[in-house]
Amino acid sequence: MKRNRRVFGLVGCAALLFVAVKCSKTEAPEGEPMSFSTAHTQQSGELTFTPPEGWMEETPSSGMRRLQYRLPAASGDAELAVFADIGGTAEQNVSRWISQFTTEDGGSVADEAKVTQEEINGLNVTMLDVEGSYSGAMSAPMAGQGGGATSDYRMLAAVIETSTGPWFIKLTGQRDSVAEWEDSFHEYVRSTKLK
Numbered sequence: 274m275k276r277n278r279r280v281f282g283l284v285g286c287a288a289l290l291f292v293a294v295k296c297s298k299t300e301a302p303e304g305e306p307m308s309f310s311t312a313h314t315q316q317s318g319e320l321t322f323t324p325p326e327g328w329m330e331e332t333p334s335s336g337m338r339r340l341q342y343r344l345p346a347a348s349g350d351a352e353l354a355v356f357a358d359i360g361g362t363a364e365q366n367v368s369r370w371i372s373q374f375t376t377e378d379g380g381s382v383a384d385e386a387k388v389t390q391e392e393i394n395g396l397n398v399t400m401l402d403v404e405g406s407y408s409g410a411m412s413a414p415m416a417g418q419g420g421g422a423t424s425d426y427r428m429l430a431a432v433i434e435t436s437t438g439p440w441f442i443k444l445t446g447q448r449d450s451v452a453e454w455e456d457s458f459h460e461y462v463r464s465t466k467l468k
Contacts, residue, residue, distance in 0.1 A: 320433065320440055322355065323464035325457040344446070344454045351446025351454055353461070363399040363432035363439055370401060370430055370443070373409030377424065393433075394466050401430040404448055427451040431462045440465075 322340070324330065329343040333354070340355040361369070367388055374382045386403040407426035429444040429451060444451055444458045451458075 319468045320357075320435065321464075321466050321468050322442075322461055325460050328353070328457070328461075339440075344444070344450070344457075346446070346450035346453045348449040348453075349447045351444055351450040353442065353444045353454075353458070356441040356443070358438065359441065361439075363434065366432060366439070366441060367399060367401050367430070370409065370428060371403050374403050374405040374407055374426070374428070375422065376405055379406075393463055396465060396467075397434040398462065398465075399432040400462075401428065401432075403428050403430075407445065409445075425449075429455065429458045433462075433465055435467075 324342060327345070329345065331341045331343055333339065333341045337356055337359055338354045339357055342353040344351040344353060359366075371383055371386045374386075376382055382403060382405045385405075386401065389400045391398050391400065404425075404427035406422040406424045407428070408422040425448045426445065427448045431442040433440040433442070442458075442462060444454065
């Protein structure tokens with residue numbers, strides 16, 4: 274009798290497991306092909322972007338960069354880079370970027386920095402607009418000749434939240450250069466989509 278109960282218990286568990294697996298499968302509408310890519314990319318958090326006209330794509334200068342562009346401008350080229358997997362929350366990175374800027378006399382620019390939140394194509398995005406003397410440049414064209422802070426700089430940045438962590442878009446350059454490409458920057462950020 275005990276053996277029969279155990280057999281019935283095992284059969285019942287197997288039946289429940291079969292039903293659970295069957296219910297969890299995504300069924301395509303009849304006559305339409307099944308697409309696995311959408312579900313996969315939503316889980317992976319991989320993003321696509323559409324660069325505006327005039328941007329010059331470059332080979333990323335470090336392994337941390339997914340994409341890199343040179344944005345030509347009369348007052349000096351600006352640079353846009355896309356990062357992922359660099360750690361930290363949106364708030365931590367935005368705070369760090371703001372701390373890389375100071376006023377001309379060395380004071381904090383935190384009160385003048387503009388931080389906003391919006392939703393773009395279903396993704397939460399934190400936007401930053403900050404300017405002043407910039408000491409956070411890593412690549413030669415952005416660092417200035419003396420290697421110290423470069424005055425009259427501006428950064429437009431976006432932190433895009435995905436299921437596997439944030440992606441970061443940063444446009445940096447001379448204030449006038451960044452102003453020249455400001456609309457294109459926002460166009461680029463608005464083009465963000467999950468693959």
